[in-house]
Amino acid sequence: MPSSLLPTHVAIIMDGNGRWAQARGLERSHGHRAGAKNVHTIVSACARLGISYLTLYAFSTENWNRPKAEIGVLFSLLTDFLGRELAELERQNIRLATIGAIEDLPFAQRQALAHAIAKTKHNTAMTLTLALNYGGRSELVRAVRAIVDAGIPSASINEDVLAAHLDTAGYPDPDCVIRTSGEMRLSNYLLFQSAYSELIFSPVFWPDFGEAELKAALDEYAHRKRRFGKIEEPAG
Ligand code: IPE
Ligand code: IPE
Ligand code: MG
16 A cells, blocks of 8 residues: 555444344453454554554543443453553554543553553554544533643634644554444544544444454545645646
């Protein structure tokens, strides 16, 4: 694939763990475990393909409305993942980062994240960002507060200033947002940043969204015509 057709920043809404489990007569927690395993597959595949930024929606601000036990499972899978994958991230030269209100996560998760982020901060092959306690609306509110707190005069506020106060400051906007499980909505993901992202929907539940499905999604992206409001460039 020519590099211009390969997205620089891929954002994924990893959805459908619960339905994956349900379809097998299993508890939702089994779906989350299978989903966490699949993160390894997709992270490795993206790094190998030369994606520079991979941003995964792991826990939304609205996911606090789930049963406590399910939230507990998700958080314990996060620390398991970090423990298991840190060496692998190091080996693949992947930098770990987060977006979202991390300060409101439980202590054990914050500690494990801080450790993994510090260990991988000089890695350069790919930035893997986990969106945790993330919501696009909450992020915008926090950005506005930071701008006000910094005393930036209203006349100086423009789109770049706002972008620089988002959790994704310094990131390129996602070229594509992929959502698994057949749902066709953003669910509060990267609302500002996805203004011109190509939206790609796969019917496959996240635990089954493997390398072949990823490649199909990237192929779909490569065939999209991005115009950014302009008229079509004449051929040649
Ligand atoms: C995605 O799978 C994981 C999270 C949202 C944390 P779901 O748990 O939303 O699975 P479904 O959508 O209920 O099948
Ligand atoms: C979006 O999935 C959030 C994550 C994948 C972390 P949800 O399953 O929470 O979204 P809705 O509720 O179907 O919109
Ligand atoms: Mg869901």
